Structures are given as structure tokens and as C-alpha cells.
Amino acid sequence: MKRHMKKTLAALCCLAVAIGAFSGCGQSQGAPAESEPASAPPAASGQAPEPESETAAGGEITVMLPPWAEPSPELLQEFTDESGIKVILNVVGWDDIRNKISIASVGQAAVADVVEVDWSWVGEFGAAGWMEPLDVDAAVQESMPPISSFIYDDQVLAVPYSNDFRIAFYNKEHFEAAGVTEPPATWDEVIEDVKKVKEAGICEYPLSLILSATEPTTNTMLWLTNAKYGPFFNDDMSVNHDNVLNTLNFVNGLVNVDKLVDPASLNMKDTEVDGKMMANSSSFMVAAIAYNERLDDPEQSQVVDKTDPILVPGSEAVRSATFALPEGLGIPKYAVNKEAGKKFIDWYTSPETQIKLYGEQGNIPTSNVALEKMMEEGTLKDGETVIEQTTYISSPFPGGIPEWYSEMSNAVYNNVNQMVQGSITPEQALAGIEDKVNELRG
Amino acid sequence: MKKKRNVLPYAMLIPGSVLMIALVFYPIIVTFYYSLQHMKLTAPQDNRFVGLQNYQKILSDSSFWYSLQNSMVILVVVVVLTAVVGLAIALLLNVDSKLNGVLTAIAIIPWALPPIVNGVMWRWIFHPSFGFLNRLLLRLDLVEQPVQWLNSRWSIMLIASLVVAWRNIPFCAVVTLSSLQAIPRQIYESAVIDGSGTWQTFKHITLPLLVPSFGIVLTSTSINAINVFDEIVSLSGYGDMSKNLMIDAYLRTFSFLDYGVGSALTYIIMILAGILGLIYIRNVYREVSYL
Numbered sequence: 001m002k003r004h005m006k007k008t009l010a011a012l013c014c015l016a017v018a019i020g021a022f023s024g025c026g027q028s029q030g031a032p033a034e035s036e037p038a039s040a041p042p043a044a045s046g047q048a049p050e051p052e053s054e055t056a057a058g059g060e061i062t063v064m065l066p067p068w069a070e071p072s073p074e075l076l077q078e079f080t081d082e083s084g085i086k087v088i089l090n091v092v093g094w095d096d097i098r099n100k101i102s103i104a105s106v107g108q109a110a111v112a113d114v115v116e117v118d119w120s121w122v123g124e125f126g127a128a129g130w131m132e133p134l135d136v137d138a139a140v141q142e143s144m145p146p147i148s149s150f151i152y153d154d155q156v157l158a159v160p161y162s163n164d165f166r167i168a169f170y171n172k173e174h175f176e177a178a179g180v181t182e183p184p185a186t187w188d189e190v191i192e193d194v195k196k197v198k199e200a201g202i203c204e205y206p207l208s209l210i211l212s213a214t215e216p217t218t219n220t221m222l223w224l225t226n227a228k229y230g231p232f233f234n235d236d237m238s239v240n241h242d243n244v245l246n247t248l249n250f251v252n253g254l255v256n257v258d259k260l261v262d263p264a265s266l267n268m269k270d271t272e273v274d275g276k277m278m279a280n281s282s283s284f285m286v287a288a289i290a291y292n293e294r295l296d297d298p299e300q301s302q303v304v305d306k307t308d309p310i311l312v313p314g315s316e317a318v319r320s321a322t323f324a325l326p327e328g329l330g331i332p333k334y335a336v337n338k339e340a341g342k343k344f345i346d347w348y349t350s351p352e353t354q355i356k357l358y359g360e361q362g363n364i365p366t367s368n369v370a371l372e373k374m375m376e377e378g379t380l381k382d383g384e385t386v387i388e389q390t391t392y393i394s395s396p397f398p399g400g401i402p403e404w405y406s407e408m409s410n411a412v413y414n415n416v417n418q419m420v421q422g423s424i425t426p427e428q429a430l431a432g433i434e435d436k437v438n439e440l441r442g
Numbered sequence: 443m444k445k446k447r448n449v450l451p452y453a454m455l456i457p458g459s460v461l462m463i464a465l466v467f468y469p470i471i472v473t474f475y476y477s478l479q480h481m482k483l484t485a486p487q488d489n490r491f492v493g494l495q496n497y498q499k500i501l502s503d504s505s506f507w508y509s510l511q512n513s514m515v516i517l518v519v520v521v522v523l524t525a526v527v528g529l530a531i532a533l534l535l536n537v538d539s540k541l542n543g544v545l546t547a548i549a550i551i552p553w554a555l556p557p558i559v560n561g562v563m564w565r566w567i568f569h570p571s572f573g574f575l576n577r578l579l580l581r582l583d584l585v586e587q588p589v590q591w592l593n594s595r596w597s598i599m600l601i602a603s604l605v606v607a608w609r610n611i612p613f614c615a616v617v618t619l620s621s622l623q624a625i626p627r628q629i630y631e632s633a634v635i636d637g638s639g640t641w642q643t644f645k646h647i648t649l650p651l652l653v654p655s656f657g658i659v660l661t662s663t664s665i666n667a668i669n670v671f672d673e674i675v676s677l678s679g680y681g682d683m684s685k686n687l688m689i690d691a692y693l694r695t696f697s698f699l700d701y702g703v704g705s706a707l708t709y710i711i712m713i714l715a716g717i718l719g720l721i722y723i724r725n726v727y728r729e730v731s732y733l
Contacts, residue, residue: 264571421593
């Protein structure tokens with residue numbers, strides 16, 4: 001009897017394991033089905049069953065956002081009053097959102113009806129087919145230039161809400177104390193000026209530069225190469241050998257020869273490096289436009305009214321250059337309430353809401369209509385400089401954001417970090433970046 | 443009546459078995475299946491069976507050997523530190539004192555901390571700019587500039603090992619202490635009567651009797667050291683310089699979205715941890731002889 005029971009139990013266990021494994025294997029791994037835009041009726045066919053419940057009028061939706069995109073309860077209530085749709089906010093650290101979306105998508109589920117989409121995720125998400133293409137009016141697209149960063153294969157995967165781009169900041173007090181009266185316009189002038197600040201003993205490491213083995217270091221390389229020497233990538237997406245090598249040598253010199261950059265930056269988070277200026281221990285940085293508000297916020301900054309934004313310095317060949325790092329909102333392919341989600345995105349990215357969000361969170365609007373209105377009303381801080389800088393925005397990726405962005409970025413920031421640590425030379429760092437990019441390009 | 447008695451034990455096994463099947467066997471089998479596939483999430487149309495190619499790819503990748511080297515360094519340092527300091531603390535706590543209960547409770551605190559909290563706490567100690575240790579050294583005029591603790595591979599490995607050991611030492615100390623207290627006093631009394639000195643008693647009685655529990659503790663510590671993730675990420679992020687096998691697997695799977703290669707690497711880590719687990723199980727049943 002015992003033997004019989006054991007055999008039966010073992011057989012049941014094996015059967016359960018086998019069923020489980022087969023059900024796992026049986027999951028669709030093929031290409032995702034073509035999707036219709038979110039405003040159109042859900043596709044009738046596809047490998048995964050389309051969600052049945054759709055809450056077009058009224059109901060409830062879930063929205064996953066990073067902390068800086070969270071609207072106030074009052075603002076959110078305006079949307080609910082307008083549409084009858086209740087919004088459940090899920091505020092999550094930016095770093096975690098990408099993984100949550102990808103893991104849920106693999107399991108043919110959605111983490112929320114509306115999710116944050118960073119510009120750098122578009123290539124991957126587009127190739128994997130994880131986002132619902134959005135039907136965005138041509139006039140709206142026209143008035144929202146950063147939307148181009150969210151177009152994959154001629155389809156809009158997200159609508160930008162934050163017009164983040166890099167702009168330069170300098171500490172007027174430090175510069176004046178060192179005898180510098182004019183803000184720098186080129187990188188040669190920047191180096192000359194910050195050397196004076198250092199020699200005058202005003203600031204030991206006057207230049208802030210993000211150089212840790214993290215994603216923002218890739219951004220540093222992209223904007224710095226673009227601003228000082230020209231494009232990082234050639235038209236065929238190969239690495240521009242001369243421009244990148246020049247940038248690597250330049251960065252290495254700043255850290256290891258001129259000692260203008262704090263060696264602690266090699267292992268500090270981007271917010272800690274940028275925070276050095278707010279703590280009055282740095283004189284010059286190129287950072288997110290959001291710092292234009294933060295540097296003058298007495299609750300966060302020790303240099304209120306002591307800094308000014310200026311155009312990212314250029315060189316003889318480049319007047320000024322920057323690139324946008326916009327963030328948008330999109331709808332996952334497997335979201336349940338796509339129609340209601342689209343209504344939320346339309347409301348959230350409308351010029352009126354963007355102006356209100358600028359007041360609440362300091363996110364620069366992506367809509368030209370909103371920007372023009374703010375300029376007219378004088379509510380955009382340092383408006384002229386900000387608007388002028390936007391005219392120099394260009395994408396570092398000539399063929400759109402590649403689906404291998406993460407691996408490329410990993411190679412860039414690791415090689416740069418190891419170079420400034422002294423483990424490898426600029427030539428070796430370049431070789432490491434080039435080899436990886438060539439491998440990824442196939 | 444007899445029949446009921448026979449069925450009951452098997453029925454009691456069902457909930458546990460279901461959980462094991464769902465949470466252990468199923469993921470193991472599915473991960474193995476994935477590891478035999480070319481499965482890049484950004485190229486879903488290109489999924490195909492590739493046999494052992496993913497394993498081949500990993501084993502021929504210098505990045506894997508670099509990560510393995512880092513994992514091994516952490517493993518060795520953590521095991522040595524945990525064994526030596528854990529034993530020393532256990533011996534100290536074994537001395538009869540009214541403070542023993544309090545001291546034991548204090549010693550357990552690091553063990554109770556979640557790894558991520560442990561990592562963040564130590565990051566603030568070794569922070570390159572405003573860390574506690576740098577502040578202390580600067581204030582004592584022992585250094586002129588903040589020390590860049592986390593800017594070289596070996597110093598990060600050493601600090602990560604220290605942090606992991608700090609979390610594991612209490613477990614080692616408590617288990618060793620309970621083994622020490624389980625040794626019958628009569629054995630020591632006989633040894634004293636036979637003229638044995640302190641060192642001889644420790645070497646020939648205490649140590650041999652501690653071997654089984656020590657084996658368990660060190661094997662468990664080794665598995666923890668192989669699986670360390672949170673502490674390294676808290677200290678130095680996901681950078682290549684400090685990455686171990688776990689971080690390598692995380693990057694390949696979740697950052698590069700290559701589930702095929704990531705699953706193969708996960709399997710390799712599982713085999714390594716499995717070997718240590720085997721040693722653990724063998725130690726549990728080990729017989730001890732002492733003289």
C-alpha cells in the first residue's frame with residue numbers, strides 16, 4: 001500500500017511539473033501581433049487575448065509615474081471631474097519602471113494602464129512590441145517637437161510630458177571672485193575660467209561632471225562630444241572615431257591632469273554630482289533644465305540667486321549643442337483600460353495641464369503652445385536662455401534610438417569610468433566602445 | 443483505521459509539495475528551457491532553440507570569468523572573516539557572564555538587517571566625498587584628502603566582503619555558541635584531570651566538536667557570498683569593475699533583456715551554489731571523533 005501511495009504521489013508530482021513546464025513552454029514567444037492605435041477599436045486577432053474590459057467613459061485607471069511626474073491630488077481631481085475617470089497613481093522609482101514594464105510584458109500583462117516611457121527605452125520597447133501605438137493628432141505632433149523621440153517605425157509609442165534637456169549653469173559669485181566677468185561661451189573659456197576659480201582657492205574641484213559607471217555617464221559623453229567636437233555617431237550608427245577619442249582625452253585631462261573634477265565623482269550618483277553645485281562646492285556644470293528651479297529653491301540650495309543658466313558651451317566648430325532627454329506617457333500593449341488611458345495622456349500632455357505641472361514640479365513643457373503662453377506671461381524662469389537652448393537640440397542617434405541602447409550605454413559608461421580611474425587609456429576605452437557598438441550593429 | 447493513518451502523512455505533504463513544485467521545480471525547469479533558447483526580448487521574432495550555445499557563449503566570454511573571479515574573491519574573504527571573527531565572538535560569549543544575553547542580542551542585530559539596508563549603511567560609511575570614515579580620518583588629520591575607497595576593483599571587493607561578512611558573522615557566532623554550550627562539561631573535566639592544557643583542550647576537544655556546526659555555518663556563508671547582490675549594488679552600482687556573477691546575470695537578463703543567455707548564467711550560478719549546498723548537506727550528517 002505504502003509503495004503504491006509513493007508511486008501515485010511521485011506520478012502526480014511528475015505530472016504537475018510536466019504540466020507546469022509545458023504551460024510555460026506553451027507561452028507565445030513569437031512576434032507580437034500588430035496593434036491598432038489606442039483610439040481605434042482593439043485588434044480582433046493577436047497572439048495574446050485582448051483585454052475584455054474597457055472603461056472608455058468613467059471607471060478607474062492605474063498610472064505608473066516617477067516621483068517628479070506626480071500631479072497634485074487637486075490637479076488629478078480636475079481630470080476626474082472632467083472625464084469621470086478615477087486615477088490610481090503608482091509612484092515608482094524611475095530606475096524600476098523599465099524592468100517592471102518588460103517583466104510584465106513578457107508575461108503578457110501590464111503594470112498599469114498608463115506608464116512612464118523614457119526616450120532611451122523607445123528602441124527596445126518598439127522592437128519588442130510592448131507599447132500600444134497612439135493616435136496623436138498631426139497638429140499636436142507639430143506643436144510638440146520632442147515627440148520625435150517617441151516615434152518608432154512611424155508609430156507614436158508615447159507622448160512627451162517633460163522637455164528635459166541639458167543646459168549649462170555657472171556660479172556667478174565664484175567666477176566674479178576669480179576675476180571672471182563674462183560667462184564662458186566655449187569649452188576653452190570654461191577651462192580657462194574654472195582654472196582661475198581653482199587657483200584662487202575658491203573651489204577645489206570647480207567642474208562637475210558625472211563619470212560613475214552609470215547610465216548618466218553615457219549622457220555626459222553624448223552631449224559633451226556633440227557640444228565640443230561634433231556627433232558621437234556617424235550616419236550608419238558606427239562610432240565617430242575622432243570625435244569620441246577627442247572627448248575621452250578631454251575628460252581624462254580634466255580629471256587626471258588638470259584635477260578640475262572631484263575624483264569622488266567617479267563613484268557618485270548623478271544627483272550627488274549635480275548636488276555639489278547646490279551645496280556651493282562646484283562652479284560650473286551642465287545638467288538637466290530642472291536645476292534652473294532647484295538651484296534657486298532655498299529649501300534645496302545654498303546658492304540661491306548666485307547661479308545663472310547659460311547655453312551649453314560650444315567650440316570653434318559648434319556654436320552650442322544639446323540633446324533632449326524627454327520623458328513621456330504611453331500605454332502598454334496589454335493594458336486593460338486603453339481608451340481611458342489615452343484620455344488621461346491627452347489631458348496630462350495638454351498645454352493647460354503642462355503649464356500647471358510646471359508650477360507644481362518644474363517640468364519644462366513639451367508643447368510649444370504652452371511654452372509660448374508661459375513666455376508671454378513671463379512665468380518661464382530665464383525664458384530667453386531656455387528657449388534659445390531648445391533651438392540647439394538635436395538627437396545623437398541619426399537613425400533613431402537603437403534597440404540595443406542599453407548594451408551600448410553599458411559599454412560607454414563602463415569604459416569611461418575605467419579610463420578616468422586610470423585602469424585603461426582613452427584609446428583602450430574607445431576600442432571597448434567601438435567593439436561593442438560594432439558587435440551590436442551586427 | 444489503519445488506512446487513514448497511512449494516507450494522512452502523504453496528504454500532509456501535498457501543500458508543501460505544491461508550493462515546491464510551483465515555486466522551485468517549475469521555475470528551474472522553465473529557466474533551463476529558456477537557457478537553451480535564443481531569447482532576446484527585443485527580437486521576439488528571432489526566438490529559436492540553440493541547444494547549449496548560450497552556455498558556450500558565456501564560458502567563452504571574458505566578462506563571465508571576470509565576474510567569477512570577483513565572486514570567488516568575495517567568497518574566500520567572507521568565509522575566512524566569518525570563520526575567524528564568528529568563532530572569536532562565540533568564544534567570548536561562551537564565558538559565563540550576566541551580560542551574555544544582552545551581548546548576544548546586540549551581536550545578532552547585523553544578521554537581522556536586510557542586505558539592501560546593510561549595503562546603504564556601509565555606503566554612507568565609505569562614501570567617497572562625505573562618508574563617515576573619511577570625515578573621521580580628516581578630523582583626526584590622518585589624511586589630507588578624502589580616500590577614494592570605492593574607486594578600485596580590489597578595494598571594492600574587500601569592502602563588499604567586509605559588509606557581507608558583517609551580516610553573516612552573527613549567524614556563525616550564534617550557531618557556534620550553541621554548539622559550544624552543547625559540549626558536555628564532563629569531557630573538559632576529564633581532559634583537565636588527564637593534564638590537558640588550554641590550547642590542547644581547544645585543539646583536541648572543542649574544535650573537533652565544532653566541526654559539524656562550523657561546516658553548516660561556513661557552507662551557508664559561502665552560498666550567501668556567492669549570491670551577494672544588494673550590497674555591491676548599494677556600494678558601487680552595476681559597474682563592470684565590481685560586478686560579480688549575480689550582477690552579471692541581472693544585467694544580461696533585465697538590462698539587456700537577453701533571457702536566453704541570462705537564464706544560462708543563472709543556471710551556472712545555481713550549479714555553483716548547488717555544489718556548496720551539497721557540502722552543506724554532507725556536513726549535517728557528518729560524524730565527529732575527538733580524542
